[in-house]
Amino acid sequence: MKTLIVHAHPEPNSLNGSLTDLAVATLTGAGHQVQVSDLYAMDWKAVVDAADYGAAASNPLRVALDSGRAFRTGTLTPDVRAEQEKLLWADTVIFQFPLWWYTMPAILKGWVDRVFSYRFAYGVGEHSETKYGERFGEGTLAGRRALLSVTLGGPESHYSARGINGPIDDLLFPIQHGILYHPGLEVLPPFVLFGADRMSVEDYPDVAKAWRERLLTLETTDPVPYRRQNFGDYEIPSLHLKEGLETPGHSGFSLHRHA
Amino acid sequence: MKTLIVHAHPEPNSLNGSLTDLAVATLTGAGHQVQVSDLYAMDWKAVVDAADYGAAASNPLRVALDSGRAFRTGTLTPDVRAEQEKLLWADTVIFQFPLWWYTMPAILKGWVDRVFSYRFAYGVGEHSETKYGERFGEGTLAGRRALLSVTLGGPESHYSARGINGPIDDLLFPIQHGILYHPGLEVLPPFVLFGADRMSVEDYPDVAKAWRERLLTLETTDPVPYRRQNFGDYEIPSLHLKEGLETPGHSGFSLHRHA
Numbered sequence: 124m125k126t127l128i129v130h131a132h133p134e135p136n137s138l139n140g141s142l143t144d145l146a147v148a149t150l151t152g153a154g155h156q157v158q159v160s161d162l163y164a165m166d167w168k169a170v171v172d173a174a175d176y177g178a179a180a181s182n183p184l185r186v187a188l189d190s191g192r193a194f195r196t197g198t199l200t201p202d203v204r205a206e207q208e209k210l211l212w213a214d215t216v217i218f219q220f221p222l223w224w225y226t227m228p229a230i231l232k233g234w235v236d237r238v239f240s241y242r243f244a245y246g247v248g249e250h251s252e253t254k255y256g257e258r259f260g261e262g263t264l265a266g267r268r269a270l271l272s273v274t275l276g277g278p279e280s281h282y283s284a285r286g287i288n289g290p291i292d293d294l295l296f297p298i299q300h301g302i303l304y305h306p307g308l309e310v311l312p313p314f315v316l317f318g319a320d321r322m323s324v325e326d327y328p329d330v331a332k333a334w335r336e337r338l339l340t341l342e343t344t345d346p347v348p349y350r351r352q353n354f355g356d357y358e359i360p361s362l363h364l365k366e367g368l369e370t371p372g373h374s375g376f377s378l379h380r381h382a
Numbered sequence: 383m384k385t386l387i388v389h390a391h392p393e394p395n396s397l398n399g400s401l402t403d404l405a406v407a408t409l410t411g412a413g414h415q416v417q418v419s420d421l422y423a424m425d426w427k428a429v430v431d432a433a434d435y436g437a438a439a440s441n442p443l444r445v446a447l448d449s450g451r452a453f454r455t456g457t458l459t460p461d462v463r464a465e466q467e468k469l470l471w472a473d474t475v476i477f478q479f480p481l482w483w484y485t486m487p488a489i490l491k492g493w494v495d496r497v498f499s500y501r502f503a504y505g506v507g508e509h510s511e512t513k514y515g516e517r518f519g520e521g522t523l524a525g526r527r528a529l530l531s532v533t534l535g536g537p538e539s540h541y542s543a544r545g546i547n548g549p550i551d552d553l554l555f556p557i558q559h560g561i562l563y564h565p566g567l568e569v570l571p572p573f574v575l576f577g578a579d580r581m582s583v584e585d586y587p588d589v590a591k592a593w594r595e596r597l598l599t600l601e602t603t604d605p606v607p608y609r610r611q612n613f614g615d616y617e618i619p620s621l622h623l624k625e626g627l628e629t630p631g632h633s634g635f636s637l638h639r640h641a
Contacts, residue, residue: 133429133430133431133432133443133445134432134442134443134444134445135442136442137442137443163429163431167429169428169429169488169489169492170392170422170426170428170487170488170489170492171392171482171487171488171489172392172422173392173393183393183394183395183396184392184393184396185393186392186393186480187535187579221445223430223495224491224494224495224498224556224560224561225556225560225561226485226491226556227491228429228430228491228495229428229429229430229488229489229491229492229494229495230428230429230430230488230492232483232485232486232487232488232491233428233429233488233489233492235483235488236482236483236487236488239483259546276446278619278620280619280620280621280622281620281621283622284633284634285622285623285637286620286621286622286623287518287611287616287621287622287623287638288560288621289555289556289559289560289634289635289638290634293552293555293634293635294556294560296548296552297483297484297485297548297553297556300548301483301484301547301548301553302483302484320446352546357546360537360539361537361539361540361545362539362540362545362546362547363539363542363544363545363546364544364546374543374633374634375543375548375549375552375633375634375635375636376548376552376634377634378544379546379548
């Protein structure tokens with residue numbers, strides 16, 4: 124595999140730091156190639172602004188159009204172009220981060236906001252009566268796979284079907300489906316560590332064993348079966364799931380996956 | 383009212399900029415007090431790191447504990463303390479932002495990550511057999527109300543019950559319930575503008591009229607009826623919604639609101 128690890132934690136000597144170190148060691152030890160984007164170590168610029176598009180920035184700034192123009196003319200900033208090249212090099216992308224306020228830390232959201240530019244990660248492909256752009260199953264990153272590795276403070280029960288925070292699969296849907304599947308990445312089931320705040324050194328060997336097992340079986344793990352947009356499941360252009368296709372009992376986010 | 387508007391768009395001359403300007407004019411015109419945190423104009427630091435806690439930072443850094451210690455000793459950075467003071471001053475908080483990749487822009491997530499410190503917005507209150515901290519209906523910001531004003535590019539159908547992006551209420555749940563209701567804010571139904579990318583100058587008067595009407599009726603608008611955590615609806619400490627309390631047909635996120 125060619126694996127890109129996007130790492131978003133401020134402390135190298137943390138659970139997240141250990142999991143990324145272990146992933147590098149495990150994957151390279153198994154003969155795979157690995158690149159790491161350690162966003163804090165890179166001092167990653169998290170905020171989209173006109174400086175991202177240089178001379179291509181319009182006045183007033185129009186983020187989508189300007190980022191698309193800069194992408195097409197090769198004038199996005201070098202940090203963003205380097206990340207886009209890593210994504211195109213990789214066949215597997217791992218995101219390692221703590222869940223802060225039920226989603227990714229700002230530095231990682233800023234990686235998405237800047238790297239997933241118009242014409243690269245969205246606004247790709249033509250529209251017709253049978254096609255609404257190339258996305259959700261097609262797109263620039265099709266043929267690649269992604270995996271979230273997430274630590275969170277609360278216990279699993281709080282993130283279960285009846286738990287007060289909402290089910291973890293639903294909390295991750297806007298990331299897994301909205302951010303990753305949108306430009307074509309197939310999404311593997313996430314590696315989630317609950318109760319990270321209460322974890323002790325004694326708990327780590329079991330965590331490490333589970334993480335190593337996930338890493339060494341990535342190639343044979345089936346992705347989450349999200350429905351592809353342009354292959355008959357959705358009305359065009361409303362993008363409503365066609366009546367009768369849903370799995371009984373599914374609604375909301377879960378409509379958009381096969382059973 | 384005492385209203386804080388947290389504004390997160392890089393271009394003042396944008397739909398978001400116009401909506402914030404209109405909110406300031408409308409609310410002050412009606413005799414209300416208004417403060418604006420214009421995150422781009424403030425060059426808001428979006429990224430949590432050890433510099434946020436100065437001498438209170440431990441080594442290795444522990445974000446939750448260190449932010450809590452810095453909060454309690456009054457040594458959080460001046461930018462963060464100023465935002466916490468604005469929140470305590472306000473009775474109403476409006477968030478104005480574009481939905482980027484199905485959630486808030488990085489700069490606004492970074493405002494949450496830094497301002498909503500431990501012991502201020504979470505880790506508040508004691509735990510007992512009938513209480514799991516003060517949150518979801520109690521907490522530092524209880525008695526205040528919040529409103530999301532969100533623009534997004536796609537048409538409403540894509541965000542409807544069967545739409546491919548998932549229902550807008552579910553996409554906003556991690557923000558409305560997880561971020562705002564968690565520290566005690568009551569959440570008003572959001573003001574959502576779909577199809578913002580296709581909007582023209584001719585569309586703006588209708589938009590402005592609708593926004594003005596929402597602003598001038600905030601005081602009489604009922605909040606989203608989320609369930610309070612410590613008042614009998616949830617098992618403690620699993621925080622499972624008790625069996626039989628759910629509205630028929632509700633599941634996932636919608637379990638956590640009354641009908």
